[in-house]
Amino acid sequence: LAKTTQPISMDSYEGQEVNITCSHNNIATNDYITWYQQFPSQGPRFIIQGYKTKVTNEVASLFIPADRKSSTLSLPRVSLSDTAVYYCLVGALAAGNKLTFGGGTRVLVKP
C-alpha cells in the first residue's frame, strides 16, 4: 500500500508559481498519480494525472522523476481563486493495488 505524504500547507502570492511535492516511496509498478483540488464544502476536482516523466495541461504541470517515488504539481501564475486544498492520489485498483490519498496541502494565495 503506497503511503503518500504532502506538506500540510504553503503560502504564495498572486502571479507566483506554486510547486507541491507528494512523496510516495512504496509506489507500485502499475500505480498512476493523480492530483485533485478541493474547495470548502465541495468535492475534489480533477487537475492532472500522470504515470512518468512530465504531463502538462491548460492549468498545471506534473513532474514525475524516473524512480516515481515522488511527484510535483506545478501551478503557474496562481491567482486568489487557486486558494484551496490539493491532494495527490496514488494507486491502481484494476492492478489489484489500492488507492491512497495524501493528507492534502492547503495552499493560501495572498494578494
Add this chain to the structure above:
Amino acid sequence: NAGVTQTPKFRVLKTGQSMTLLCAQDMNHEYMYWYRQDPGMGLRLIHYSVGEGTTAKGEVPDGYNVSRLKKQNFLLGLESAAPSQTSVYFCASSYLDENEQFFGPGTRLTVL
C-alpha cells in the same frame, strides 16, 4: 448532465441507528467509489464497485455495506451507526480505473 449527486446532504443520527446514503451518476461510468473525509485527513476509500452487481472493500470498510444493483446508483449503508462514523462522505465515479474521478458534493453525517 447532473454529474454525480448524493442524497442526503446532511444527516444527524443517534448511535445504533441505521441509514443509507445514495449516490447517482448519469455519465455511464463503470467505476463508483465511496470515501470518507475527516478533519485534517485526506480521503479514505471505504468501498468501491467496478461495475453493476459488483462491490469490493477499500481501506476502511468496517461498519459499512454497499450495493450496486443498477449501474448508475451506488448505495452506502450504515447498519448500526457509531460516533466514529461522524464524517463527510463523498461518492465518486469514473469510466475506468485510471480515468479521472468525478466527485459528488458530499454528505455531512453526524452520529451522536
